[in-house]
Amino acid sequence: MSSPNTLSSAASERPQAGTDRLVLSLTIGFIVLFVGASIYDSKWLASLIGEGFTWTAAYFGSFFQLLLLGTFFVAMAVALGKSAQARLGGLDRPEIGRFRWLSMILCTLLAGGGVFFAAGEPVYHFLVSPPATATEAGTPAAVAPAMAQSFMHWGVLAWAVLGSLTAVVLARAHYGQGKPLQPRTLLFPVFGERAIQGKLGAIIDACCVIAVVAGTVGPIGFLATQMSFGMSELFGLSDGFRTQLIVLVVLAAVYMTSAMTGLHRGIQMLSRFNVFLALAIAAVIIVFGPTLFLADTYLQSMGAYVDDFFTMATMTSQSAPDWWMKWWTVFFFAWFIGYTPLMAVFVARISRGRTIRETILAVAILAPVATTLWFTLLGGSGIYYQLNGVFDLTNALSNFQFDVATLTVAQALPGGTFMAAAILLLTTIFVATTGDSMSYAIAMVGSGHDEPHPGVRVFWGGAMALMAALLLYMGAGQIGVLQQFIVLTAIPVSFIILPSLWTGPRAARALAEEQWLV
Template identity: 75%
Template sequence: MSSSSTTLPLQNVTGFQRLGDPVVLALTMGFILLFVGWSLTDAEGLAAAIGGGFSWTAKYLGSFFQLLLLLTFFISLGVAFSRAGTARLGGLSSPEISTFRWLSMILCTLLAGGGVFFAAGEPVYHFVVSPPAFTAEAGTAEAVAPAMAQSFMHWGFLAWAVLGSLTALVLAHAHYVQGKPLQPRTLLYPVLGERVMTGWFGGLVDALCVIAVVAGTVGPIGFLATQMSFGLHQLFGIADEFSTQLVILALLAGVYMTSAVSGIHRGIQILSRFNVILALAIAAVIFVFGPTLFLTNTYLSSMGEYLSSFFAMATITADTAPDWWMKWWTVFFFAWFIGYTPLMSIFVARISRGRSIRETILAVAVLAPVATSIWFTLLGGSGIYHQLAGTFDLTEALNSFSFDVATLTVAEALPGGTIMAAAILLLTTIFVATTGDSMSYAIATVGAGHDEPHYLVRAFWGGAMAVMAGILLYMGAGQIGVLQQFIVLTAIPVSLIILPSLWTGPKAALAMARSQGLSD
């Protein structure tokens, strides 16, 4: 089938279809109503139930999650450097989106607010509480490289590869070559055939993936509101209360809903480009006017430690590390990324049309992690520098997981002080907004089954996530934390949905190469 006929034509899509799959809508909205309703009626019972499931999943499935990410990364590299790597997604001879815009959208969407939120605090945490894979004494100069390396592991090659490599290939082949919709159920099409594309099971698959993304996105939206409220109070004396958080949520939702409604080629691109430019400006100021030599040496030694201790960190389990550490760090992060994978892959497949398989995989699984490691070194490395120098002591704040305090404290110690702290808060806000707009678009695409979901559906999902965050914040930030734990549970079904991509991804790459006359 030619590429010109692969995308479902809008004139053949009914108005009802453009508003979304009723199964996906019913199950997803049912989850939102159930979670909020249970929170309102029995918050302690909900927390206990999810906490129990969280602990069980981390203990018994954590190793499976780790193995899934490891296999995805190395298989995707094998595909990238194979002869099939020269095939182009969508069959176009040139990309639809320029390289800078494309990379901006990938970095901003996949890194998101979590990367900024954790970039300052996580390396300092691992510096004051030594990761189990290392023996260096916490708080000493010898602990710097291991602390950064552990952060690189959580936000590095494995995390990025699972988000948009093999699964994106499966979706791109099915969509652009076979004419299948950009929906999570399409990931199972090579295994189950047409039966997964129609009926209740396909709707269930889509709904489970949407629920994982809703849970994974509402958390950062809610935490951003608390972080911004705290930051505005510390910097400008604005009251740190629910009404302030509500105003922040409303403004944030307005930004990313407007961006999502305008589509990939306008609002989402513009927001991503602005964010990358702002991040580059902040990075330049930190590097030039901050502890330049310390940051340079830290990056080199930490990257070396990351590569040399890669498998030790990637394969550590609850048998050789404290149970609490595994479930709140490695397993939590890996499960979070797994939950995002289907919809992130939809986004990557959509924006990468015309790109080669090789450049898509290398951009997502190699270039983006390297950029992330540099960003973590600039923020987290600066935090460690000041922790070592005695400028501040974040031990107590980080032991209680108060990352909003840690982020602002580190930001204020950066060159520029209050101005830099305000810039970091703005950057975090736009990062979360880029996730909100891209995920609103992706969720709407899942429901509609084509590339141009109704603008009201995009706006609806953006608004629904903001409203859910607002309700949970009204009950207390602890409920956002409960939702964060629920992310790990959502990774269970999603991990099974993306598991076949370990072999269907390479097959899809080979099929695209053959159809383009690039492989025997």
């Protein structure tokens, strides 16, 4: 194995590539086309994407579910095998400390929507019983099934697909074989150089970047609306586009600065601060909130999650309403699939020196456990207050107003306005961590190596913020339309990550053989 903090020979000999102009052209072309179509006829665009969303959910929903299930179980098999002792990235010891590394992993995905849905989704499933349960909605018996359904959407299946097998494939090909750190490299073990060179590789990368742009601009835009509403309720500021624009400018400045300073400064610092703030909020809820109710809810919900795991994971429109599958399970699973290649690039980059076992267990087990705990603290508190008549979120959640749900739950927590302001700050920084990590990852894809130029990172961060601003100017509904579009992008992306089901174990075996571990 290589000496500490030394690149493997293949990676060290790899030339530093320039920006891929075709990837840049296709991605910027998508942004311009989407915004232009929204300006020209927003209703037509919304209708077109809505029809595509419905068609995708109907014909690819089951495939997405099977892909996530297969990825999780194959990843667990790899993590428990002998090959899992091999280290990623050609280093003998980790490049980034464990706490910082875990913080970066956790903040990147949880910010993509987990914080936005953590308070409202469990309450929604409490008020509208999920198809997997026959319990009466709004009763004490509905608490555990509601939380369990949220665990299904944000648990092991979601996390495993994001950075387990795909990260192993990319790390081995990039650091061991000198291939570019780009989504196209996921298909190198199958198609060889044909997947790397020429227009095919650029199209593969562009599809993956477009999926992430769609998935990241959404949370950025939703945060602006959530912050605008929150500041209006808490501090009396006007709730409108001007406030939303100010939020966007501040948010973009934070995550663009973080991305520009790189992995070892801004991105790490922002993630660590976010984790500390989340721990402080969690401590307040545990000490002063409905502690016993939350503890009992977590245990019962985790039991229900394990017991009904396959029922919830494999439920289709044959046994559940079409609208429910479309807007919940399929939507979330497609969202995670769309994020996967860029998250894999990011995880492969920050996990240099980590063993395969460490990486897979951190992503597929530890991060989901942390996520379920966070959902229980916020969502479980929301259910408690709803159950006891402190507030009524029925109308808000029937209209999918999760910004209203988050603020309502936050204000009911110990500390009232102070806690609400803290959660709004936490949400802002969580989204900023998604913005900086995805800006960095997109820049890596465009350049093909793991230290992209700071200006390229800033450019992509600014492009996503600008797109969010333009869509918000036309109405918050256009952000929702873009969120639906990520479901369509999941179709090509799913076929890009599908081979990792068998190339992932092969890459792990090859790394172990190269390091004389098997």
